[in-house]
Amino acid sequence: MSEPASHEHNPGRRIGGTLLSVDNISLAFGGVKALTDISFDVREHEIRAIIGPNGAGKSSMLNCINGVYTPQQGRIRFDGQEFQRMDPHKAASMGIARTFQNIALFKGMSVLDNIMTGRMLKMRTNLFLQALYVGPNRREELEHRRHVEHIIDFLQIESVRKTPVGRLPYGVQKRVELGRALAAEPRLLLLDEPMAGMNIEEKQDMCRFVLDVNDEFGTTIVLIEHDMGVVMDISDRVVVLDYGKKIGDGTPGEVRANKAVIDAYLGVAH
Amino acid sequence: MLYREAGQFRTSYEADQQIFPIRQDRIAFALLMAVAVVGVPLFASDYWLTAILIPFLVFALASLGLNILTGYAGQLSLGTAAFMAVGAFAAYNFQLRVPGIPILVSFLLGGASAALVGVAFGLPSLRIKGFYLAVATLAAQFFVPWLLVKVGWFSNYSASGVITAQKIEILGFVFDSPVRRYLLVLAIVALLALAAKNLVRSRIGRAWMAVRDMDVAAEVIGIRIMRTKLIAFAVSSFYCGVAGALYAFAYLGSVEPDAFNLDLSFRILFMVIIGGVGSILGSFLGAAFITLLPILLEVLLHGGAGLLGLNLSPGTPSMMQLVVFGGLIIFFLIVEPHGLARLWQIAKEKLRLWPFPY
Amino acid sequence: MQFFLEVLIGGLLAGVMYSLVALGFVLIYKASGVFNFAQGAMVFFAALTFVGLQEKFGLPFGVTLALSLAAMVVLGVLTERIVLRPLVNQPQITLFMATIGLTFFIEGLAQLIWGTEVRRLDLGIQDEPIEALMERFNILVSRFDVAAALVAGVLVAVLAVFFNKTRIGRALRAVADDHQAAMAVGIPLKQIWAIVWSVAGFVALVAGLLWGARNGVQFALTFVALKALPVLILGGFESILGAIVGGLIIGASEKLAEVYLGPMIGGGIEGWFAYIMALLFLLVRPEGLFGEKHIDRV
Ligand SMILES: Nc1ncnc2c1ncn2[C@@H]1O[C@H](COP(=O)(O)OP(=O)(O)OP(=O)(O)O)[C@@H](O)[C@H]1O
Ligand SMILES: [Mg+2]
Numbered sequence: 001m002s003e004p005a006s007h008e009h010n011p012g013r014r015i016g017g018t019l020l021s022v023d024n025i026s027l028a029f030g031g032v033k034a035l036t037d038i039s040f041d042v043r044e045h046e047i048r049a050i051i052g053p054n055g056a057g058k059s060s061m062l063n064c065i066n067g068v069y070t071p072q073q074g075r076i077r078f079d080g081q082e083f084q085r086m087d088p089h090k091a092a093s094m095g096i097a098r099t100f101q102n103i104a105l106f107k108g109m110s111v112l113d114n115i116m117t118g119r120m121l122k123m124r125t126n127l128f129l130q131a132l133y134v135g136p137n138r139r140e141e142l143e144h145r146r147h148v149e150h151i152i153d154f155l156q157i158e159s160v161r162k163t164p165v166g167r168l169p170y171g172v173q174k175r176v177e178l179g180r181a182l183a184a185e186p187r188l189l190l191l192d193e194p195m196a197g198m199n200i201e202e203k204q205d206m207c208r209f210v211l212d213v214n215d216e217f218g219t220t221i222v223l224i225e226h227d228m229g230v231v232m233d234i235s236d237r238v239v240v241l242d243y244g245k246k247i248g249d250g251t252p253g254e255v256r257a258n259k260a261v262i263d264a265y266l267g268v269a270h
Numbered sequence: 271m272l273y274r275e276a277g278q279f280r281t282s283y284e285a286d287q288q289i290f291p292i293r294q295d296r297i298a299f300a301l302l303m304a305v306a307v308v309g310v311p312l313f314a315s316d317y318w319l320t321a322i323l324i325p326f327l328v329f330a331l332a333s334l335g336l337n338i339l340t341g342y343a344g345q346l347s348l349g350t351a352a353f354m355a356v357g358a359f360a361a362y363n364f365q366l367r368v369p370g371i372p373i374l375v376s377f378l379l380g381g382a383s384a385a386l387v388g389v390a391f392g393l394p395s396l397r398i399k400g401f402y403l404a405v406a407t408l409a410a411q412f413f414v415p416w417l418l419v420k421v422g423w424f425s426n427y428s429a430s431g432v433i434t435a436q437k438i439e440i441l442g443f444v445f446d447s448p449v450r451r452y453l454l455v456l457a458i459v460a461l462l463a464l465a466a467k468n469l470v471r472s473r474i475g476r477a478w479m480a481v482r483d484m485d486v487a488a489e490v491i492g493i494r495i496m497r498t499k500l501i502a503f504a505v506s507s508f509y510c511g512v513a514g515a516l517y518a519f520a521y522l523g524s525v526e527p528d529a530f531n532l533d534l535s536f537r538i539l540f541m542v543i544i545g546g547v548g549s550i551l552g553s554f555l556g557a558a559f560i561t562l563l564p565i566l567l568e569v570l571l572h573g574g575a576g577l578l579g580l581n582l583s584p585g586t587p588s589m590m591q592l593v594v595f596g597g598l599i600i601f602f603l604i605v606e607p608h609g610l611a612r613l614w615q616i617a618k619e620k621l622r623l624w625p626f627p628y
Numbered sequence: 629m630q631f632f633l634e635v636l637i638g639g640l641l642a643g644v645m646y647s648l649v650a651l652g653f654v655l656i657y658k659a660s661g662v663f664n665f666a667q668g669a670m671v672f673f674a675a676l677t678f679v680g681l682q683e684k685f686g687l688p689f690g691v692t693l694a695l696s697l698a699a700m701v702v703l704g705v706l707t708e709r710i711v712l713r714p715l716v717n718q719p720q721i722t723l724f725m726a727t728i729g730l731t732f733f734i735e736g737l738a739q740l741i742w743g744t745e746v747r748r749l750d751l752g753i754q755d756e757p758i759e760a761l762m763e764r765f766n767i768l769v770s771r772f773d774v775a776a777a778l779v780a781g782v783l784v785a786v787l788a789v790f791f792n793k794t795r796i797g798r799a800l801r802a803v804a805d806d807h808q809a810a811m812a813v814g815i816p817l818k819q820i821w822a823i824v825w826s827v828a829g830f831v832a833l834v835a836g837l838l839w840g841a842r843n844g845v846q847f848a849l850t851f852v853a854l855k856a857l858p859v860l861i862l863g864g865f866e867s868i869l870g871a872i873v874g875g876l877i878i879g880a881s882e883k884l885a886e887v888y889l890g891p892m893i894g895g896g897i898e899g900w901f902a903y904i905m906a907l908l909f910l911l912v913r914p915e916g917l918f919g920e921k922h923i924d925r926v
Contacts, residue, residue: 029923059926063926066490068486068489068490068926069923088489088490088492089489089492089493089494091490092490092491092492093492097490097491098490100487100926101926102926104484104486104487104926105483105484105487106479106480106482106483106484106487106488107483107484108479108482108483108548109476109479109480109483113476113479116476117476117477117480117488117491117493118491120473120476120477120491120492120493121491121492123473125472125473127469127474127501127505130468130469130472130473130474130475131465131466131468131469132465132468133468133471133472137472138284141287141472142283142284142287145283145287146283149283180491184491184492344721346721346724346725391907393911394907394910394911394914397910397911397914398910398914401663401665401720401721401724402861402910402914404724404857405857405858405860405861405903405906405907406903406906406907406910408854408857408903409858409900409903409904409906409907412899412900412903413900413903413904416896416897416899416900420893420894420896486924486926487926536728536732539725539728543725543729583743585739585743585744586740589736589739589740589744590736590740591736592732592733592735592736592739593732593733593736593737593740594736595729595732595733595736596729596730596731596732596733596734596735596736597729597733598729599725599726599728599729599732600710600711600726600729600730600733603715603718603722603725603726603729604711604714604715604726607718607722
């Protein structure tokens with residue numbers, strides 16, 4: 001991967017203070033220790049990558065951050081508030097959105113409707129008005145439709161907006177899922193292997209989208225990715241997990257030079 | 271070349287968000303409504319009205335209710351008839367016990383009562399999925415009719431719980447003939463169908479489908495799963511309740527709790543499956559199909575037996591019906607899980623290309 | 629106290645029969661992930677086929693039994709071929725609805741073939757109190773119920789041996805644990821499923837004969853068989869032990885409720901009691917007595 005522009009080209013971009021920090025998170029399923037005493041932080045506007053071999057606990061980490069899993073120990077601090085346990089609804093309403101490793105779109109719904117669901121928390125009209133589809137409800141639907149159409153344009157999926165997502169090719173589905181997350185106008189975007197299973201071209205597109213989102217909207221991004229080229233190119237800092245433990249944390253350069261990381265991960269997997 | 275959308279550019283999202291964005295569809299629908307409102311009353315016989323059209327509309331309404339719950343929100347229910355029973359008996363009691371209450375208000379309150387009962391039986395669904403829920407709704411199916419029989423108050427202490435619906439009178443106008451009752455049912459069903467269509471294309475509809483398709487993702491987006499499911503139960507049961515009230519007041523006239531049995535619940539489930547899971551139009555198509563099929567079957571069987579000089583035993587037609595229903599369900603689930611509604615859509619797409627195949 | 633014991637024992641023994649039906653559900657669910665709503669219809673079909681054959685041909689018991697079993701195997705295999713195979717990988721709710729269609733189909737078919745009247749089924753065991761127990765403890769316990777419980781016990785034991793000791797049984801368990809992995813190590817899934825459906829057919833036949841002999845072979849059997857559903861909610865869908873314990877609990881509490889609670893609230897409560905109990909149970913322990921809690925992977 002060499003194509004996507006790295007951040008050096010965008011001098012205007014400012015990394016801010018700490019937006020999210022996870023402190024001493026431990027999570028186990030029965031006897032399986034998915035995460036052991038993990039701590040790291042994410043600064044406002046940065047792109048933070050999480051890497052590690054299969055089963056290292058990367059997805060579990062994201063699931064703890066937005067409350068899908070409940071860690072047995074540790075705390076999560078987001079935007080100045082501290083949580084023993086996050087719940088997904090709370091996370092969403094505080095501006096955390098995400099995509100999933102195995103696409104988790106609403107298969108029976110059209111692209112448009114899928115992305116519209118991302119605006120769910122911003123819609124207000126009551127059930128009665130929705131049944132009548134008049135006045136405030138119609139206006140609200142239109143207003144959000146307009147926003148969603150911008151996202152559809154941005155992701156270049158105009159031609160399939162009315163297609164049920166179940167019928168779309170894999171790469172496009174990944175885009176739609178990103179669109180759904182973007183529709184919430186998140187402050188923190190969690191991406192679980194957004195480029196897995198894509199060809200070079202699709203990966204380049206996806207990289208561009210991720211960078212554009214980060215640049216244009218200032219969205220903070222936490223990203224899990226196996227493709228080292230991509231990680232080195234687009235991330236500001238990298239956390240490395242292995243067997244549920246953190247074995248490295250730093251800029252791409254630092255991580256690449258880290259002995260433990262090379263042994264545990266780079267040396268083995270690539 | 272009749273059915274073309276070419277040249278009809280939808281220039282605004284507003285136009286695109288209409289129920290029928292294509293002009294031909296709008297015209298066809300208007301024609302259909304004209305036939306239903308003017309043509310049918312002029313030409314349909316009393317038999318057609320009372321034995322086919324009124325039950326068709328009532329069942330369509332119940333299917334709509336079940337479709338909201340099962341087709342849109344993904345919660346399978348085998349207790350539809352129980353919620354209809356609640357609607358029927360509640361409407362009866364409101365008429366009986368509240369002096370001067372307008373009949374339409376009674377119907378609405380019947381629906382509201384059913385909604386309450388639906389929510390009560392839906393509560394366990396908050397923690398369970400799929401067929402667990404089916405069992406929970408069976409509890410409603412067996413409990414509610416029993417309660418209505420056992421507690422005499424519900425039927426004003428009539429024998430075996432039979433109620434005889436009061437006459438339908440709105441602002442002094444009495445709906446006593448089949449045509450009048452048909453028109454009343456048509457109006458109510460049309461309005462509620464419109465409301466259902468609006469709901470499913472609004473926020474709540476998307477929330478239902480999201481919960482149906484992928485509940486974890488729905489939760490992560492910020493949808494409150496429990497509340498969304500409960501609203502589905504409430505709205506669905508409301509529709510079933512109103513359907514039940516109409517079943518008693520406009521279709522049968524007098525009805526006993528045991529008429530709202532498991533068989534009726536299954537029948538409505540079949541309408542949803544054959545008509546189209548997750549489709550408003552499908553609820554109507556399915557209701558029409560399942561209402562007409564037994565009649566058709568009867569004619570065919572007797573015709574066939576007559577031709578062959580066979581002697582049908584009395585149970586045969588109803589057993590044939592079981593076999594055909596069961597077979598059709600399996601057939602549709604395998605071949606076209608989106609039912610008649612999807613077939614209709616495919617036919618329209620073909621028509622759009624006609625007479626040029628591409 | 630004696631009366632209470634009588635009711636309790638009667639209930640437990642009746643519960644054995646629920647367990648038997650529930651067992652068929654669990655077998656199929658474990659092996660293929662299908663919740664087979666038609667298990668009750670299969671029970672009905674089996675019983676009706678047995679009496680039908682008996683009436684028509686008057687063959688010896690063993691031959692009739694073998695023929696009925698053959699019919700159940702054919703039914704099971706055809707179901708797997710025609711209904712379930714094309715629906716593989718469909719959502720569970722779709723499969724479930726398909727088995728509802730199957731229920732209607734089987735019920736209609738059985739009665740088209742054998743007619744709709746109520747049949748008596750005589751297995752040669754009298755439904756009368758066991759004298760020894762009556763004299764010694766003054767408790768009425770039906771000989772038939774005890775025999776039925778014994779048969780059920782033997783059946784469960786046979787199944788346990790089948791699952792734990794035979795090659796096919798081990799393959800079945802592998803399939804139940806993980807379909808993908810089982811396929812990867814070369815277990816022929818489709819054959820396995822056909823076998824499971826046949827075994828479920830066999831269980832249905834045993835249940836059908838016992839129920840039929842007790843209550844007559846009639847359509848109402850399907851409602852009795854439906855009670856296996858609350859049993860499953862109690863026991864968990866994946867546990868054979870759960871099916872048995874659940875059946876006993878439902879059987880006993882239903883009888884006790886009917887006797888002690890029934891008169892207070894107007895009787896006839898056995899139609900719904902099991903369901904309401906299951907419903908309340910769901911609120912407390914949705915995964916069942918023996919089920920495990922899963923956290924969905926994402
Ligand atoms: N819901 C769950 N139930 C049981 N175990 C789980 C669950 N989710 C994850 N695990 C286990 O936790 C460990 C970490 O899994 P996780 O999915 O977080 O890894 P990962 O780093 O994302 O791997 P991959 O690169 O394959 O996606 C694994 O051993 C996995 O089996
Ligand atoms: Mg992962």
